[in-house]
Amino acid sequence: GAGVSQSPSNKVTEKGKDVELRCDPISGHTALYWYRQRLGQGLEFLIYFQGNSAPDKSGLPSDRFSAERTGESVSTLTIQRTQQEDSAVYLCASSFQPGTSNEQFFGPGTRLTVL
Amino acid sequence: DQQVKQNSPSLSVQEGRISILNCDYTNSMFDYFLWYKKYPAEGPTFLISISSIKDKNEDGRFTVFLNKSAKHLSLHIVPSQPGDSAVYFCAASARETSGSRLTFGEGTQLTVNP
Numbered sequence: 001g002a003g004v005s006q007s008p009s010n011k012v013t014e015k016g017k018d019v020e021l022r023c024d025p026i027s028g029h030t031a032l033y034w035y036r037q038r039l040g041q042g043l044e045f046l047i048y049f050q051g052n053s054a055p056d057k058s059g060l061p062s063d064r065f066s067a068e069r070t071g072e073s074v075s076t077l078t079i080q081r082t083q084q085e086d087s088a089v090y091l092c093a094s095s096f097q098p099g100t101s102n103e104q105f106f107g108p109g110t111r112l113t114v115l
Numbered sequence: 116d117q118q119v120k121q122n123s124p125s126l127s128v129q130e131g132r133i134s135i136l137n138c139d140y141t142n143s144m145f146d147y148f149l150w151y152k153k154y155p156a157e158g159p160t161f162l163i164s165i166s167s168i169k170d171k172n173e174d175g176r177f178t179v180f181l182n183k184s185a186k187h188l189s190l191h192i193v194p195s196q197p198g199d200s201a202v203y204f205c206a207a208s209a210r211e212t213s214g215s216r217l218t219f220g221e222g223t224q225l226t227v228n229p
Contacts, residue, residue: 004158033216033217035217035219040124040221041221042119042121042204042219042220042221042222043159043204043206043217043219044219045216045217045218048216056216059216091158091159093158102215103161103164104161104217105161106151106158106159106160107158108156108157108158109158
């Protein structure tokens with residue numbers, strides 16, 4: 001009865017290094033979302049995947065950010081040449097299908113600290 | 116441009132009393148509103164939602180009220196319990212938005228004192 005899982009739970013990196021964050025959605029969920037939460041702020045949408053459709057990347061803050069998803073399973077969020085302002089909790093969510101009434105289930109997040 | 120705002124970063128209430136958390140939004144395209152609850156080191160968990168065609172939705176101790184003309188919603192918790200202490204996020208989505216992604220407020224830290 002697994003929920004959404006994310007790894008690593010914590011990541012400390014040096015400015016300029018690349019990081020890769022992983023999300024395992026709930027099995028059978030076709031929609032997958034990445035959000036981030038910076039200190040003292042609400043969750044900010046980054047990217048959305050739905051099945052085999054082209055992802056909605058409109059929330060990605062810069063071209064240093066990219067994400068992939070293999071079919072309807074695992075997703076990875078990659079941040080290249082990390083900057084201190086990238087420090088945040090990165091949250092992944094999945095839902096059975098997109099739609100306003102379909103609940104998004106969140107993972108525990110990855111806390112990224114860029115020194 | 117903060118489309119969803121929670122103006123109170125924190126709220127403290129006594130056990131057994133009512134907790135009222137408020138949220139304002141600016142985007143008139145939003146047609147679905149949700150409240151999420153978040154404990155430290157955990158992801159947000161869904162609490163209750165309301166469609167824009169309604170003005171009230173109740174689930175046990177939790178009631179959400181929507182005032183569309185004021186672009187305001189509130190979450191009432193009664194009676195409040197110490198286990199309700201958490202950060203509460205208001206979120207909104209629009210049917211027309213790709214994937215119905217959620218736009219979140221900044222959160223309100225609720226503390227229920229025994």
